[in-house]
Amino acid sequence: MEKKMYKTETHIHCSESSNCSRVSAVEFVHRFKDAGYTTIFITDHYYRKRFKDCETEEDYKAATAEQLAGYHTAKAEGDKIGLNVLLGCEFHINDDDYLFIGIDESFFYHKEIGDMTPEELFDYCNANGYLLFAAHPFRDDCTPKAHAVHGFELINTSYNHYDQNNNDKALELSKTHPHLLTTGGADAHTLNDVGTGGIMTEEPITSIADYIRILRSGNYEIINNKPEGR
Ligand SMILES: [Zn+2]
Ligand SMILES: [Zn+2]
Numbered sequence: 001m002e003k004k005m006y007k008t009e010t011h012i013h014c015s016e017s018s019n020c021s022r023v024s025a026v027e028f029v030h031r032f033k034d035a036g037y038t039t040i041f042i043t044d045h046y047y048r049k050r051f052k053d054c055e056t057e058e059d060y061k062a063a064t065a066e067q068l069a070g071y072h073t074a075k076a077e078g079d080k081i082g083l084n085v086l087l088g089c090e091f092h093i094n095d096d097d098y099l100f101i102g103i104d105e106s107f108f109y110h111k112e113i114g115d116m117t118p119e120e121l122f123d124y125c126n127a128n129g130y131l132l133f134a135a136h137p138f139r140d141d142c143t144p145k146a147h148a149v150h151g152f153e154l155i156n157t158s159y160n161h162y163d164q165n166n167n168d169k170a171l172e173l174s175k176t177h178p179h180l181l182t183t184g185g186a187d188a189h190t191l192n193d194v195g196t197g198g199i200m201t202e203e204p205i206t207s208i209a210d211y212i213r214i215l216r217s218g219n220y221e222i223i224n225n226k227p228e229g230r
Contacts, residue, residue: 012028017071185197
């Protein structure tokens, strides 16, 4: 008998918090559930503009609520229909796009993160227990700093950038740096992204700790489907 596999999408942007996304949190939750996923990560873009003028705790609270509107809506809907919804964030720093794993809301109260060098950023993540991943490491101007990340997206199936992800280069990186963790994600901004990416595991991922443990174990498969229309 074939083993049951559980699907997790690791990289999603909702229209509530990421202007570039065409799909709302509620719609994504239902579409991923329908596509057979057990778990999704909401990784909305960190906008410097959103936090630029934050000085007081109240300012940060308001900006964080905006930042997490997509996540909170997705989480509430996921709880209702039985889909695990986990928090992440994509942050553009020094011309690279990073995915932060293991964060909570307090992460957003530290706008100085955006001014760190890659090495400072890596130290900061280690000190705070976050995992730092290079998102779509060879797309456009991105140049992964292999010495200063925990891992990277080996496969990115983004519909919007399907021909620019250069996953073949990421495969080379995994060969030269086998100690780095690897994952897959659709970088979902459209409905065409649903079902194209993420990872498959033998057990459901219900927490960040599950995700990290499974990535470290190597016991998972990366999903790599071509989006419809590409
Ligand atoms: Zn985007
Ligand atoms: Zn993204």
